[in-house]
Amino acid sequence: MSDGTPRDKSTAYRRWQVAVFDRPATGIPAAGPPTDSAPPPQAPAAASPEPAGQTDAAAEAAVARPTDEEIERVVAEAHAAGHAAGYAAGYAAGQAEGLGDARAEAAKLAIVLDNLRQAVAGIEQEIADHLLALAIEIANQVMRQSLRLQPELILPLVREAMTALHPHQGQPQLFLHPDDAALVRARLGEQLAHGNWRISDDSTLTAGGCRVELGASEVDATVETRWRRVIEAIGVNPEWLREQA
Incomplete structure (x- = not known):
């Protein structure tokens, strides 16, 4: 029980204060209020500034250094440019070589075509010659x-031969194939006798032709001679015609 005597309130409790944690403990209780003699907490020391030249160089290096993406892009562009340049050079070289080969092949083809044209012309001429000979x-x-x-x-033919050779002296002689001689005697006997013509059979002559002689004069109206004159008139050489036979 209380004896009625008042107690000192200061002994009943003490004011609690937050301890200071930013300096090491000294073993002195921190319950009491701070005194004015305690030094204020010191702010952390600021970092010493770097020289201006070094700062600018570091900043410039940081700005000048490309990123990995930029390096890859530059490498890709250089690769693409090199590939394009190489492709263009290779294409130009290949095109030039191809044009050279094409020109060479065209020259060879021109020679072949010219030879073929000459061969065709020769064949055509040969065919034309055979056709002419056949005709x-x-x-x-x-x-x-x-x-x-x-x-x-x-x-x-006999009448034409008679008019071609007019006898002035002597007796003209008409040579005929035996078959033709019989026909001429039957048809022109009187006319020939009046002109002092003599008809002679010649089996060496081809039927349809004749030969007339008077002294040193002669009229050749044989089938072979008349035919040679015909082909010569159309520009055909009889020797050539014999070669084609």
């Missing part, structure tokens, strides 16, 4: 067949 031979056969089928065709 002449057909015409010759037609003429001979006509003379056999129409032996009276000898009569105009």
Whole structure:
């Protein structure tokens, strides 16, 4: 029990204060209020500034150094540019080489075509020559067949030979194939006798032709001679015609 005597309130409790944690403990209780003699807390020392030249160089180096992406982009662009340049150079070289090869092949082809053209021209000429020789031979056969089928065709020929050689002296002689001689005697006997013509058979002559002699003069109207004159008139050499036969 209380004896009624008042107690000192200061002994009943003490004011609590937050301890200071930014300096090491001294073993002195920190319960009491701070005194004015305690030094204030010191601010952390600021870093000493670097020289201005070094700061600018570091900043410039930081700005000048490219990033990895920029390096990769530059490398890619350089690779693409090199590839394009190499492709262009290779394409130009290949094109030049290809043009050279094309020109060489074109020259060879031109030579082949020229040879072929000459060969075709030679073949065409040969074909034309054979066709001409064949046409002449057909015409010759037609003429001979006509003379056999129409032996009276000898009569105009004999009249023409008689007018070509007018006898002034002597006796003209008419040589005919035996078949033609019989026909001429029957058709022109009186006319020939009046002109003092003598008809002679000659089996060496081809039917349809004749030969007339008077002294040193002669008229050759044989089938072979007349035919040679025909082909010469159209510009064909008889020797060439014999080669084609």
